[in-house]
Amino acid sequence: MTENQFFERPILNSPYEYPASHWELDEDGQPTQQILPTRRRAEFITPIPKPRKRKGQGDQGSLLFDEGKGLSSEAQQYDHTATINAVRQQVDQWRRIPDPAAWHVTPETARLLQHWRHHTFGDIRPFFCQVEAAETAIWLTEVAPQIGKAGQTILDHFANANNDANPELMRLALKLATGAGKTTVMAMLIAWQTVNAVRHPSSKRFTRGFLIVAPGITIRDRLRVLQPNDPDSYYASRELVPSDMMGDLERAKIVITNYHAFKLRERMELSKGGRLLLQGRGGEELATQETEGQMIQRVMPDLMGMKNILVINDEAHHCYREKPVAEDDKEELKGDEKREAQDNNEAARLWISGLEAVNRKLGLSRVLDLSATPFFLSGSGYAEGTLFPWTMSDFSLMDAIECGIVKLPRVPVSDNIPGGEMPKFRELWKHIGKKMPKKGRGKGKTLDPLSCCCPLKIDQKTRVLLAEN
Numbered sequence: 001m002t003e004n005q006f007f008e009r010p011i012l013n014s015p016y017e018y019p020a021s022h023w024e025l026d027e028d029g030q031p032t033q034q035i036l037p038t039r040r041r042a043e044f045i046t047p048i049p050k051p052r053k054r055k056g057q058g059d060q061g062s063l064l065f066d067e068g069k070g071l072s073s074e075a076q077q078y079d080h081t082a083t084i085n086a087v088r089q090q091v092d093q094w095r096r097i098p099d100p101a102a103w104h105v106t107p108e109t110a111r112l113l114q115h116w117r118h119h120t121f122g123d124i125r126p127f128f129c130q131v132e133a134a135e136t137a138i139w140l141t142e143v144a145p146q147i148g149k150a151g152q153t154i155l156d157h158f159a160n161a162n163n164d165a166n167p168e169l170m171r172l173a174l175k176l177a178t179g180a181g182k183t184t185v186m187a188m189l190i191a192w193q194t195v196n197a198v199r200h201p202s203s204k205r206f207t208r209g210f211l212i213v214a215p216g217i218t219i220r221d222r223l224r225v226l227q228p229n230d231p232d233s234y235y236a237s238r239e240l241v242p243s244d245m246m247g248d249l250e251r252a253k254i255v256i257t258n259y260h261a262f263k264l265r266e267r268m269e270l271s272k273g274g275r276l277l278l279q280g281r282g283g284e285e286l287a288t289q290e291t292e293g294q295m296i297q298r299v300m301p302d303l304m305g306m307k308n309i310l311v312i313n314d315e316a317h318h319c320y321r322e323k324p325v326a327e328d329d330k331e332e333l334k335g336d337e338k339r340e341a342q343d344n345n346e347a348a349r350l351w352i353s354g355l356e357a358v359n360r361k362l363g364l365s366r367v368l369d370l371s372a373t374p375f376f377l378s379g380s381g382y383a384e385g386t387l388f389p390w391t392m393s394d395f396s397l398m399d400a401i402e403c404g405i406v407k408l409p410r411v412p413v414s415d416n417i418p419g420g421e422m423p424k425f426r427e428l429w430k431h432i433g434k435k436m437p438k439k440g441r442g443k444g445k446t447l448d449p450l451s452c453c454c455p456l457k458i459d460q461k462t463r464v465l466l467a468e469n
Contacts (some may be wrong), residue, residue, distance in 0.1 A: 006031035011404040015127045018092075022402055039175050040402070042394040044387050064358040080387045083157055087392050090150060091132065091139050104146045108195045108245075109138060115242050116188065124238050126188070127405060129395040133174045134188040136393040136409045137368065141205055154392075161389035166367075168356045173316060173369035173391040177400035185313050186212065187226055187234040189368060191241045191411060193247060193310055198248040207365055211308035211358065212256045213351065214314045220227040220258045223314065227254055255300040259319070259347070262299065262354025264289045275330065300358070303330040308365035311355060316369030318344070320388070325383025333379065341379025348380070372397075 006023050012020045012035065022040035024032045054358055097103060100110040116131050140158070144151030162170050178184050197206035214220040218449045225234045235249055236239045267290050267387060290298070303309055313319050322345055333341050374391050375381035400406045 005033050007408065010401050010408050013403045015129075015403045015405050016125060017128055019128070019399060019403060022398070034250055035371055040396070040399055042088065042396070044081055048409060072325065080391060083154065084394050087136060087154055088137075088394075090144075090154070091135055094133065094139060094143060104143045106142065106196055106200065108199055109142060109192060111242065111245075112188075112192055112195065113138070113421055113442060116240070117215045119239065119242075121239050126184060126238075127403070129176060129179060129399070129403070129405070130185050130372060131186065132395065133176060133185045133370075133393050134192065136174060137172060137189055140392060141366075157189075158390060165323075165389065166352075169352075169364065169367050171367040171369055171388075172392045173371065173374045173388045173393075175374050175391055175394040175396070175407060176370060176372060177395055177397045178372040179406040180372075180400050182314065183223060183225065184234060184238065184240070185370060186223070186314075187238070187240050189310075189312065190226060190252060190254065191235060191245070195248045197242070198251050204308060204365070207306075207308045207310050208252045209303050209309040209314065210252065210457065211300055211303060211309055212254065212312045212314065213319075213355070213390070214256070214258045215318050216258055216349075219314055220256055223256050226256065228252060238244050253302050253306065255303055257299055259351035259354060262295065262350055262357070264292075264295055265298075266290075267294075292400040293361055295354075296358055296361050299354075303362065307363045309358065309362055310365050311358075311367040313351075313367060313369045313371075316371045317373050317375055317377065317388075318347055319355070319369070320348045320376060320380055321352050322349065322379075337378065341377070344377045345379050348377070 010023070012021045012023070019039045021035050021037050023034050024034040026032050056179065094103065100114065103110055103113070105113070113135070116126055116134070140155070144155050158172070159170075174185065176185065193206050193210075194208045196203065197208040200206060212223055212226060215222060224230050225232050225237075227233060227237055228246075235246065241249055297304060355364065355367060369388065369390075374388040376386045376388070378384040397406070401408050
């Protein structure tokens, strides 16, 4: 086996079958060039933040490490890797049961599972990882409550993780590498819920009302394929639903929005002077912002009156409730890092507060989080990079590479290799300074894409730094 076998032939498995082997990695995460005949386990590096001091104690035992596992107390700890692998093992065993009557699911769910696993698709066939993500949600909802202790242990962990981090919501995170097709998984989950809700209207496990929340307008517009009546609907174009079930799917009520819509808007545009005039001397402050109920009516009018709505969060790592921490334990962030953390927290607070408002007014059955990186961000109160403890499924970037779903990332080679020629970008300003565009759009010449020159605005400080280096 050649030295660079991993880079020359990284693909080991079919994207449509259960992963049968994987490349071994050493302690530093580098390929050993050995192929192991098993599926890669879900593994995560637990971040260890800086030690924090306990007040009122001496030097001995005065430093406390929280290895990113503690959510609310030292008594409540979570082993994310063990839980995900335990769920995977249970789902694997359940998948191998040959008789659908023994699956502990409704006939409609069994029909969809058989369709996704065995249907002869005319064009795009679902990847194994997409089917597995849907299977995990189905197993936790329909199967785990019926199989005794093995299922209850996982459900208890699931409930405890949410009680600590999301006391008003029940969230389930499905981790899928970027490029593995989260939108298809969303369509499969909507189909499963809707068909069952239509055919079992008295069941509280299923719903035909969905709120899909995206982090921006671009992603929101891309998710329109989840609407059953869209010309490019995934249910029909990708054959995700048997033809006799399409009529049921048309009864789904789906609202697609971005989290910014949860911000309460002003109902009256008043200048500062006009507000003071209407308020009067000593009067109460005017309430001109819309209420939570009015916001919900604006964002999701089609879901008004429905109960047990299912939320699907796309890029869900932007949605979390900050963990309260003592002033002495807060991260010491400065400059850009501090501003970024503040922006992240503001966005996360708006997103999750909006969902909590919907839950109070209409009621949410569950929140399904889909993300390639369901980790807490810096400034959240948790160690940066800590996995959401309600994550129950994982298909990592390495899994996606080994299944041929995504390309192998390439790291640029350094231009400062010792012993080589003079680095090309040494004293860059001397080479590009005269070629930089003149001030004003009309004075700039047509740019040569092969030139080092790029149309960037460079201030005087940057010019000095470039000249010095």
